[in-house]
Amino acid sequence: MLLKADLHIHSNHSDGKSSVKEIIKVAVERKLDIISITDHNTVNGSLEALEIVREENLPIVILPGIEISTAQGHLLAFGVTKDVEAGIEMGEAVQIVRELGGVTSLAHPFQFYRHGAVRLCCFEIVDCVEVFNAKSLGIFNKLSDFFCRRFEKGRTAGSDAHKAEFVGYGVTVIDVNDVSLDGILKALKSGKSEVKGKTVMLGHILSKLR
Ligand SMILES: [Zn+2]
Ligand SMILES: [Zn+2]
Numbered sequence: 001m002l003l004k005a006d007l008h009i010h011s012n013h014s015d016g017k018s019s020v021k022e023i024i025k026v027a028v029e030r031k032l033d034i035i036s037i038t039d040h041n042t043v044n045g046s047l048e049a050l051e052i053v054r055e056e057n058l059p060i061v062i063l064p065g066i067e068i069s070t071a072q073g074h075l076l077a078f079g080v081t082k083d084v085e086a087g088i089e090m091g092e093a094v095q096i097v098r099e100l101g102g103v104t105s106l107a108h109p110f111q112f113y114r115h116g117a118v119r120l121c122c123f124e125i126v127d128c129v130e131v132f133n134a135k136s137l138g139i140f141n142k143l144s145d146f147f148c149r150r151f152e153k154g155r156t157a158g159s160d161a162h163k164a165e166f167v168g169y170g171v172t173v174i175d176v177n178d179v180s181l182d183g184i185l186k187a188l189k190s191g192k193s194e195v196k197g198k199t200v201m202l203g204h205i206l207s208k209l210r
Helices: 020-029 044-056 090-099 120-125 138-150 181-189 201-209
Strands: 002-009 034-037 065-070 073-078 103-106 128-133 154-158 170-175 193-197
Touching: 002 073, 002 128, 002 154, 020 034, 020 044, 034 044, 065 090, 073 090, 073 181, 090 103, 090 120, 103 154, 103 181, 120 138, 128 138, 128 193, 154 181, 154 193, 170 181
Parallel strands: 002 034, 103 128, 128 154
Antiparallel strands: 002 170, 065 073, 073 103, 154 170, 170 193
């Protein structure tokens, strides 16, 4: 079964402008099947999302997540409901996420000015690579894609939305056998995903000017 997921979203639990409620509303309207709220160094956005979806019985799956600021750059982690300390080595962060039963994806690699990892050794240790980030320049997404294939890693995409209106601009299409947390994580880890999306560079630049 093919499911559509935006696996990189920020809420006002970190530097995003929108509430978790607003993000979920847009995601449901845009018919996404799965979202991950990946706030910087906190799972609180994800925990709130899990609660809202459960309480209101909404037709969307929350894959809990976080974007960890490691010493070598930003690292996305899915399937974790505990914070991972910022500033530690990426290798250590990957190990901790694994022990928590989660899956890692290298966030917007090569985007050195947005704390994307630039070292190739980082590609070796992660489970997946974010090969489409809606806020990245095409050249960086292409480079990420090239090295993702070379290191034979799973593929993820995300909007990296900091406002609800951009939710769904980056979509990971995941081929899952069963729609459970385990099923989704397993599919990501075993490379059963593809990516699509549109970049929001112009919208992003304009929003900075406002
Ligand atoms: Zn980032
Ligand atoms: Zn981000």
